[in-house]
Amino acid sequence: MMKRLLAQPRLRGLLLFLSVAGPGIITSNVDNDAGGIATYSMAGAHFGTTLLWTLIPIMVALIIVQEMSSRMGVVTGKGLSDLIRERFGVKITVYLMFALVLTNFGNVIAEFAGVASSLEIFHVSKYVSVPLAAVVVWLLVVKGTYRSVEKVFLSACIFYVTYIVAGFLAKPDWAAVGGDIISPSFKMSSESLGMIIGLVGTTIAPWMQFYLQAAIVEKNVSVKEYRMSRLDVIIGSVVVTVVAGFIVLTCAATLFKAGIRVETAADAAQALRPLAGRYCAALFAFGLLNASLFAASILPLSTAFVVCEAMGWENGVDKKFSEAPQFYGLYTMLILLGAGIVLLPRIPLFPVMYISQVLNGMVLPLLLVFMIRLINNKKLMGGHVNGPIYNSISWATVVVLGGLSIVYIGSLLKI
């Protein structure tokens, strides 16, 4: 039966796609984590649709960057930190890992802040929800039950559809939205600069490139199957951007219009009112909680994995603690400290989520420089090095984002 089905070329193509697909789509869904939802909501609420146009160049850059990670994974069969260590030596690798752990740590804090603020809607104190979430996440991964729960997280991502529906229900002025996208405008201010960097940082997070490449390597995708993998990445990237665009749009049509500034989850939840009425808070809380837990189970694990791979330490949850002490140590510490910081009294949860994404955006150009140099290495990539279009877009991303970061830091320091 199966064999006969496989004889049909179209079905065979689909099956091949399904066997290779996954990493790109999963990565993009994890991408819409607590920091993502917070940043997109704030972008819409505080700037209306004026920053919506940025998502188009961001999407192009996202596709290019993710495609590079997955191509490197397929051709070399090695992880990104592995390649960085082998090509650039231990010194650069150690400093880069410090930067990455620090940024990822910011993201871990953001995920736990997401847990805290979503459950605050249900009047659960963060002193209860956050430690509980930390324990659950730690056990999920260490006890190896994560794989089965991944599907639950993934299917709960259907939540993002609510933003698309709410976006239509809010009846935005489509002509004005179109105008904002077609004729980009930008008012120079420290706040809008930070927001643009945050939007880039949350959509093209540095840690995702490591995660995506590792997932591709783990799937043993061969060079022949690569076209399918690329399709997976492109679909994932487009989905992310569409969801992000609708979050911004919905928040612009509701919160921005009403002049609400997003300080808490309850504020951000008002965006879903056209769809869910008075249940909007519950709906938003559910989506934010799922996104936070999903990313919180992947992010610390991926960070520990990447660092251990670069340093040549044993890693993987199939190892015992005594076999891989650095791996478990780093993993546990990220969760413990990440959750701990959220428990500090009076810590502003939404700003924390947003700032972590701005940090992502500032580290990204640095990582990109390494990625571009690796992927253009003939010894490593053979005939699969970047073409001129890829190189110009990726270098442009580095220059623009690097420039924005410098100007932003300058404006913060009031130089």
Add this chain to the structure above:
Amino acid sequence: MAVENALREIPGTNAQIFVYFSEIMGRLVCAADGEGLGRLADFKIKMGELFPRVASLAVKPRHGKQILEMDWSNVDSCNTQSIRLNPGAEKLFRPLETGPEEILLREELLDKQVVDTLGARIERVNDIHLIIVHQDLRLVHVDFGARGILRRLGWLRSADKLTNWLFAYQTEERLISWKYIQPLPSHPDKRNLKLNVSARKLHEIHPSDLADIIEELDALNRSTIFRALDTQTAALTLEELDDTKIQTSLITQSPVEQASDILDEMAPDEATDLLADLPGEKRRKLIQTMEKPSREAVEALLKYREGTAGSIMTKDFFSVPGTATVGQAIEEFRKTTCPLESVAYIYIHDAAGKIAGVCTLRHLIIAEREVLLSTLMNTRLITVEAEEKIAEVTGLFRKYKFLALPVVDAGGTLQGLITLKDIMQEELEE
């Protein structure tokens, strides 16, 4: 050649003669009169000896970009400050080239993954430990430890001070002798690099560890290592691999001759599973090249549907007629050349070929040689038919705690054997 204060790290040893690669890398290379010519970029070693010699230095010249090569024999003195050449040697620089049996330490070993055959796992090289003997610089150890990382970062002294002050403790060295190290070629043109002396060491690693190592490597190194294995080790390692995708890619990348030799060597049921995953054309080609006995076994097994007892059974079993004596059975057993998967039970068939009973190896050993097997055998037999589902067979193993179960056809003739190991593998895969 004079060697001055090369190393201060290993107390109690003849401390003058060891040096870490990180301590001389990037040092000044100067002419006999002291004129700086360039910086040390790399060392080239020639593989083959137990502790291979540095054959030449790669130097990044002061002017110009191209890396130049200088034979080690032209070095007058070497220490952790600089390398001084013999008079007139500066005219002997030539463009750097590496032959098939030569590797560059920095380019191809430092920071790369290697197989530690002693610990049976993959490690990353943090530093390289060299020794100076009789004017030669030789590679003795590789450094896998945290000290290697700290040394290269330039933090070793401060880290030692800190740990000493805090815990009165110093991190330990993790140096592994070069003879246990299997380097992995880093790019395709070096894949035929004759694996060095330690390649033999690969065979001392247990096949299940080898399988773990292979799974951890990238595709290029996977096939390099796999090709370095002898047929028997390759077959055992292939059986131990969990990922069918890796299994099939290794076998399809091997030349047909070699691949079919490996399949011959594998247990027929394992070989069948592997072949079943290959595309039709490739499968037919491989089966045709296999030797007759294993080819027939594989062809028979391929007939059974997936998920049935027949698909996981082995054709290697031992069966004698009931009219045979214990002595004859033992003789027969001795003559059996194929490696039997299970020797726990000896099956006895009647004149028509139908399975009649079973003896244990213990029976054969303790009974008199003249005793007829038909008088010894246990006739209360549990058998399964080849079309039976695996789940049912697993149930039987649970219930009766056998080491192996005979598989028969509808007429009761023995077709094969399912061992406890086969069942365990099936269970574990689920």
